[in-house]
Amino acid sequence: MLNMTELYYFSPTGGTKKAGEIFCEGISKNVKTVDLGLRDKVVEKPNGELVVVAAPVFGGRIPSIVAERLNELEGSGRKAVTLVVYGNRAYEDAMLELNNVVKERGFQVVASAALVAQHSIASEVGKGRPDDQDRKSILEFAGKVLEKMERGSDGSVKVPGNYPYKNGMSMPVTPISLPSCKQCGKCTSVCPTGAIRLENNTVVTDAEKCILCMACVSACPEQARILPPPLQEKMEQMLGALKSVRRENEYFL
Ligand SMILES: Cc1cc2nc3c(=O)[nH]c(=O)nc-3n(C[C@H](O)[C@H](O)[C@H](O)COP(=O)(O)O)c2cc1C
Ligand code: SF4
Ligand code: SF4
Incomplete structure (x- = not known):
């Protein structure tokens, strides 16, 4: 070792x-x-x-x-x-x-x-x-x-x-905060690009900075941070067929 x-x-x-x-x-x-x-x-x-x-x-x-x-x-x-x-x-x-x-x-x-x-x-x-x-x-x-x-x-x-390389992803959307948001600020602190700020008791997300990494969605203690539902549904539809597929890890030495 x-x-x-x-x-x-x-x-x-x-x-x-x-x-x-x-x-x-x-x-x-x-x-x-x-x-x-x-x-x-x-x-x-x-x-x-x-x-x-x-x-x-x-x-x-x-x-x-x-x-x-x-x-x-x-x-x-x-x-x-x-x-x-x-x-x-x-x-x-x-x-x-x-x-x-x-x-x-x-x-x-x-x-x-x-x-x-x-x-x-x-x-x-x-x-x-x-x-x-x-x-x-x-x-x-x-x-x-x-x-x-x-x-x-x-x-x-x-x-x-x-x-x-293939073109990088560019999606002009960001996660959104639901009315159940408690303005706890957790999402602002975990965002790796500093895209989120609290302003007048609402969560504001800068679409230019957001890389759609999902850190804020995963970290929200209230489950109040989500992808806009139409995008979530579209992604689930696009990826749906992969639910029953198991890709294996690949190793290069
Ligand atoms: C914006 C975005 C794009 C993604 N693109 C791909 C992709 O091209 N191919 C893929 O297999 N998974 C893709 N994923 C899934 C992630 O690669 C995968 O869930 C990874 O484990 C995320 O890392 P994390 O758990 O450390 O956040 C994507 C996820 C996000 C949020
Ligand atoms: S982490 Fe959730 S509850 Fe806290 S401010 Fe962000 S969206 Fe609101
Ligand atoms: S998805 Fe990632 S980059 Fe976008 S606001 Fe949330 S934490 Fe920040």
Whole structure:
């Protein structure tokens, strides 16, 4: 086992963090987590033997905030493992994009994985994942990465994806707050882009800043933060067929 690994993650609704932590548990005695979604917090520099970078897939890409926050890091040749976590539909260009960003920062990517987690918009898709079966396969992968590192192999990985990447998602909508909102401010504090403010006892959301990450929806203690119902229904319809499909995790060493 490694002694210390740093897990850098962006995880608005917790699935990416969970998948990343399972991997780290299988490779390192100690794990330090760094949340890339915390606003106004400088991204801490890595010190451990391995850096794990975990990002969710949004529209087949990584959220732009991940690349922005990683720009604060210098890899200086350190070894890194990249994980893209997606909601059982497809990860498209996200893994290639994440690997390119991490390499540009000066890290050496030794292994990558695309892992499935519950879909953060349509919860019936990929429901309950990562589950026990995922856990077992992620831990096996961690063992193989460890062997590769112990062999001293510095082979980089080749991963799927196209460049130029597919166009980024752009949806001119944001979650809304229902009349049951208690103006507690929780959504304002968890929003990674600072898109939400309380004004005259109402929650105001800046559509220009919102990346539709679902952190506010997931964090609202009153279940008063939702996607506009027509969009929620449309997404559920579009993704409905994937409820009965189980995509498997993919590993690249
Ligand atoms: C705006 C948005 C776009 C998404 N796009 C995709 C996608 O292209 N493919 C996919 O399989 N899942 C997609 N998902 C699902 C997430 O990738 C998945 O639920 C992931 O686990 C979310 O990470 P989190 O739980 O750490 O927030 C999307 C979710 C959101 C909110
Ligand atoms: S977290 Fe929920 S209850 Fe609290 S301010 Fe936001 S929408 Fe309102
Ligand atoms: S307002 Fe938009 S960016 Fe902010 S937490 Fe909610 S969904 Fe994410």
